[in-house]
Amino acid sequence: MKKLINNPTVVVEEMIEGYVKAYPKHVRQLEENARALVTAKETCEGKVGVLIGGGSGHEPAFMGYIGSGMADGVAVGNIFASPPPDPILEATKVIDKGEGVIYIYGNYAGDVMNFGMAAELADLESGIRVGSVLVTDDVASAPKEEKEKRRGIAGEFFVTKAAGAAADKGYNLDDVVRVAQKANDYMRTMGVGLTPCSLPQTGKPSFELEENEMEIGLGHHGEPGIEKGELQPADQVVDRLVHDILADMPIEKGEKVAVLVNGLGSTTRMELYIMFRRVEQILSEKGIEIHRSYVGDYSTSLEMGGASVTILKLDEELAEFVDHAADCPMYVQK
C-alpha cells in the first residue's frame, strides 16, 4: 500500500516532531522522553492529572486530545503497540499537581502491563497516587458474561472527555476515577470493517476481505471480527450495529445519550453522515434523545476502511461533562 513517509522505522518520531511543531501553543514534548507529550499550558495546583496513551496509528488519538477539558499528558507507543513505562512515568511526574493522576487506556494485554508497571513506579519513586480506568467498550470483543475482557476502541474519547471535564471542575482523584468508570460502564461500541490497513514496516494488509465483503466487529488493529458477510447498504449495517449495542445495554424511552460515529481512517465523512442519519432515525423512533453527537475520525486504524458507532448513556452528571468545553489541537468544543 502506498504511503507518504520517509523511512518506516522512524515514522512515529517524525510524526511527533511534526505534531509538536504544528501545535506549540498546545503541546510540549518532554526532554526526558521524546515519547511523552504534555499540555503546553500550566495546569493549576490541585488539579487531577489526566493521562492517556496507547499505540500510534490511531491519530488523532491519543495525542490529539491534549488540551483543556481533556488530557494533560500522553504517552506514545510504536504503531499499534503500548508505550513502555518510561514515557508514561515521565509524563506522570510533570502533570501531577499534588492530587494524583488518572490513567485511561484500552484494555489490551500490553497496555495493562506497561501502564500497570508505570503506576507502580510512580508510587514507589515519586509517591504519586495513580488511579486507572480501562476502556472496554467494544461489544464484539467478548460476550456479555465476560465483559471485563472486552477491548477499548473509539469510546475512549468519551471516557477521556468525562475524566477531563471532572478534573477541570476540581473533582478529586477518586471522583475523577468514578466518573470515568461510569462513562465506560454506560457506553458501548460496535464497528464494521471494509478494507485493511498496512503497517509502514511490513507494507502488507493486516487482514483480507473480498471486494464485496464486510466484517462486523473487526478490531481496532485489524484483529478479525465476529462475522464476515456480504457488504450491505449503510442502513442495514447501522441497524445491525445499533441492535447489538442496545441488546447489550438496554436504553429506555426518554433517556438521553451521546453518539459518536467514528471513521477508521479511509472511510469518508459522507459515509459517516449517512450512517449517523440512520442512527438518529433508530434512536428517535425509540424515543431516545440524542443530547450531543460527534461524527468524524476520532480514533482511526491507519488507513483502514470502516466505522464504528458508540452510544453513551447520560445521567445528569455525564450530560454536564459531555457539554464541558474543550480545547485540543484535534478537537475543540465551545
Next chain:
Amino acid sequence: MKMTAEDLKTFLKNVVVMIEEQKEYLCELDRKLGDGDHGVTMSIGWQAVNEKLEAELKDEQDCGKICITTGRTFLSAVGSSVGPLYATGFMRGAKAFQGKSELTDVELKDFWVAFVEGIKERGKAEVGDKTMIDTLQPTLESLQTNFEKSNDFLAAFSEAVIAAEQGMESTKEMLSKRGRSSRLGERSLGTKDPGATSAYLILDTFLTTIKSAQVA
C-alpha cells in the same frame, strides 16, 4: 560447562541476527492471529539491544548487568506486551548472574528458571492459552527434571529445547485465550502462536550458542 560474559553477549548478538532473519515469518504468523507486527516488534527491541551491545556493554563483564541492560533496553524500545514480559524475564534471571563474569551449570539453570517464572508472573497466562507460556512452561519443567538427574546444564537444556519445540508446535491446535487474538475463537486454530514461536527460537539460539562455545 562454562559460559563467559563474552559468550552471553554472543548469544544476545545471535538473537539479534536470528530475529532479523525470522522477522517476516513472525509477522506472517501474527497476521493470521493479530495485527501482524510481532516480527517488527521483536526486531525493534533486539536492534535496540544490539546498539547497547556495541556501546556500553562492549566491555561489560558482569553477566547480571548485561541481562538487566538487555531487559530494560528491550522494554523501553518496544512497550507492547512482549516488552514487559521479556524485560521481566531478563531482569529476574539477572539475579542468578549478579557480579559474575563466568557462569556455572547451576547458575545457568537458575537463570532460565527465574526467567520463565518471571514471565509467568507478569503475563498470568496458563499452558493452553496459546502464548509463549506454551513454549516456556514445558522448557522449565524439562530443564528442572533433567538437571536434577544429571547436574549437567548442556544436557538438560538440550532436552528442554526439544520440549520447547513440542510446546510451540502444540499451539497450532489451540484456541487463543489471551491477548488480542483471543477474540478469534475457532479461527485461531491451525496457526502457531507467534509469541510461542519466537520464544522457542530464542531458546534454540541459546542452545546453539553454548554448544559452539564448548567446541571453541
